[in-house]
Amino acid sequence: MRRIARGLIAGSGALALVASASACTADDGGGSGSAATPSTGKVTGPEDRLTVLSTGPVQAWDPQRITQRQVAGFASRTWMRTLTAYPPATALSGQRTLAGDLATSTGTASKDASTWTFTLRKGAAWQDGSPITCKDVRYGVARSFDPGISSSGYALTFLDIPKKKDGSSTYPGPLAKGGTTKSARQLINKAVECRDERTVVFHLDQPVGYFDQVVSLPEFAPFKASQEGKDATYEAFSSGPYRLSDGWTPSTGGTWVRNPRWKPASDPLRTPGPTSILHKEGVTAKDAVETIVDGEDGGRTLALDPLPTVLGPVVDEAGDRAQSVQVDGQLVDYLAVSTRSKAMKSARVRRALAQATDREAYNQARGADSGTPTWSLLGAALPAAHQDVADHGPSGDPTYARAQLVKGKVKTPVKITVAYRGGGTMDDAMKALKTGWDEAGFDVTLKALGEDYFTEVGTRKVAQDHDVVWANWGPDFPSASTVLPPLFDDRINLSKTSVGRDYGLFADKKVTAAMDKAAGTRDRRSSAAQWTAIDTGLLEDGVYIPLRQSRLSYAAGSQVTSLIGNPVYGGSPEIGVVGVSE
Template identity: 30%
Template sequence: MLRQSQTSHRVAAVAVSLVLAGGAAACGPKDAADRSGAAPGAAGGAPQKGGTLTVLNSEPQSDFDPARLYTSGGGNVPSLVFRTLTTRNREDGAAGTKVVPDLATDTGRPNADATEWTYTLKDGLAYEDGTPITTADIKYGIERSFAAELSGGAPYLRDWLVGGESYEGPYKDGGKGLDSILVPDAKTIVFKLRKPEGEFPFVATQTQFAPVPKAKDTGVKYEEHPLSSGPYKVVKNENDGEHLTLERNEKWDPKTDEERKAYPDRIDVRSGLDAAVINQRLSTSSGADAAAITTDTNLGPAELAQIGDSAEKNELAGRVGTGHFGYVNYLAFNPKVAPFDNPKVRQAISYAINRTSVVNAAGGSALAEPATTFLPEQKAFGHTPYDHFPAGKAGDPAKAKELLKEAGFPDGLSITLTHSTAQNRQTSPEVATAVQQALAAAGITVKLEGLENNAFNEKRWDAKNTPGFFLSRWGADWPSGGPFLAPIFDGRQIVTNGTNYNHAQLNDPAVNAEIDEIAKLTDLAEAAKRWGALDKKIGEQALDVPLFHPVYKRLVGKDVKNVVISDWTGVLDISQVSVK
């Protein structure tokens, strides 16, 4: 998740935990052109309208207010109620990484230097009560997301909009709005930015861009019955999203919405369930569970072993969808702490890593894909293959020892690896132990420092107390190299009095300048190439050791049809599902 301001610090841990709820990762096809996640054995036949779709989740769909929701959290249930200026393309695999129009007629029209973006609304847009949607509603919806009592959403606009850094929302100063959001008429909206942002269309997919009519705003209570602009409306919200019931919004016009299919008549979201219970219910598929899915719970190694992998011979295997989300798990160095201030020590550790044992610790070869690049292996991110410190499948302890000798440690050295004690197969004790054993073969003694997950996150993102060596992970809010590389390696984003994501505290003028140059590009294909080249260049400094890129394996009920899993979210797209 890209974090650019101190106001977003609490969001980070929450969004990460929601994205990885359930925790299991799975490797998909090696061929990037064959990364569709559709479950081949899901119920056959053409999808039809009608029926009730049940959603079984671990995490509650809490804070159901477009200002407070974080796009990457809580699956994609919010997209059924809240439409935005743009949205993700609802297709399988790589095709799903594209941004497309939603409420707007296009993905936005930039000025010459991408510091100003203009959008025009489609005709025929209306809320669930029949009132027309206007650009004033979108402007107000964005402005209320700046209010402290409605915090929790993505932080980009606070950093990007002119005046956004000091704006406190419309509930103060007599309802003052943001001058950098202009609405010359009911169908036109213009955004003025502090700096060029060629990827603004991606940010316009965030729920903060959902329209909210000022006359219907009830502040913190709005989540109880938000006004729908999408195909479904909220008819019940119990225990802050623990039980959410959605029914058709009869005022939604499918002619204005090419992305959402909206097949079921009713969607029943049940949350707060144990992951094992969810997977058991989906596996058994009895009663209403036959038409059930999950948007946040993965299958684990033991469950996958029982299911098997042959969809032709095993009906259950045919109901497993594979998703690829932009994420990297890695070893992080803090070069401000000895001996990690010595590049040769960092290189030695890079050579010593046994990725086979790391993959096994993450659940086995069926559940993790070894990585040597920071960027995920997807074209949209600009992935450029490289392996600056080739260790093979099992590490190269001899090369590591040679580098340690050159670094002044001919007899090896002792270091500490900080990790989380949470059993999430990401920064877990099992992965830490695999690293410990691999480095031992190179003469490096590793002491493991396991911390409770909240304490771990607090320590690893604290610039003043960042450990010298720790397990970490990073995911992108949209499929681009920008949300990956900028927060981790842009020196201007170093935060010394709060949460800091630039763990290496790298402040290289050349890297900063290249990030700015890429941000000016509205040609996303060209931008992707530049992000990939920058990733490769930064990788030469051994500021981290990529370990694996996780994906997802999730089960659907036996009556579920039209499973679509894009590389944008890595999870089943609820807007495409049919149960008849």
């Protein structure tokens, strides 16, 4: 595994604000409504326009620039196609089942999973009617290397293109100086081979058993080179069932209409819903709810942003004029426990801290309606999700933890310093944890760090000065490969000055070897089982302490049909099944 040099779609802190939303978890992962959601009675024609509202702003519709999970989810269902995708579905099991999208299948891997071949579907076309070809896919991937495009970084990490000492690529991308020279073209042409117009072959510099999932990300979407001279950031040149009618106006929005060049026969994953979608941004959550409840066209309106806790009662009191859905969010709060500090070097001590952790008190302090206590970084949306490895209940067991310290002849109190991001509900939440820890035999000093929190704790010195570090994380797609290696693989994190995301300074050759094996395993069940075993081992060793998974709630008018959430896209509304009734 190598360092991913750019920001992931779901990096730590990237979605931190959504944790303030209100929700409760549905058993099937798709969410459950507070009001009956009609699933039939869809209408067609001008009267079936859906209005979607968001605070925004959308940072980009340019596929290689999309790093917002909500934006990726909306784009994937309406206008942007990728080689593979997760189908719209009403149950979690369907949402996380990968399928071929632009490609006829989820790809064919070589025996060592270092070469992946995809065949493009016949009839797949751009909104101007021209066919989508292998060169379009290659050009899209090539753009992600440009320093001016903040993509998710997977192409840089995995493609067989030499890297410089600082981790950057020797290929600058087609837009940068030297990007169109013969030598530069050879680099990208070798890594993304076009055997013919419809056959795409990716050559990787390491085995990646889940590369078929990687190419579902916007970074690997095709891009038509002739569109480069236009305002690519908001162009949204369509390959799906919708297109922008008159362009996109930042902070205002635009209207999505049916794309006449899209052919249902070439797209097995999408069934267009409303004839048009009026997409407004710059709308506050309060105004969105007021529109849904009392607006002229509120019945056909959907809010794309999570519903703040304070507005939940407004939706409830609206009765049959509004509905809501609750769903698991993407982020998990957790504590990285230093394996190198003098106080926490013993696994027994680390486990005792975990045993005394009052997740319920933490969750209550953070807002019980916007999260739920959790036992792992691997949420329900991931195939490797598993049950609690130690039954100490959501409130922990300080008495048991203290007994374990006594049994191990550990001198108490164990003095530790815990770093966390201060402000908001966090101060009270951390104090709630301290109560249980102190009772168990720890002497805890809480240290709130500044606004630039993740930059601070990412430095070697700060990590070494603290025994425990608070953080959060969420997957890029439903695979533990986007959770455990970014946080616990020392090879891609630890340097002389930085700890990357490995805030506990964890390094274990057996664990990294196991992660390499799991990452290179093609069989989904076997890979998931391996990731489960790795995570279980980390938890049993007290390497990290999971605290809370975010829970989100979304509101819509009474005429919006099939309102469900999609945990695979961070808990955002599943646009692929939404419709409008009479």
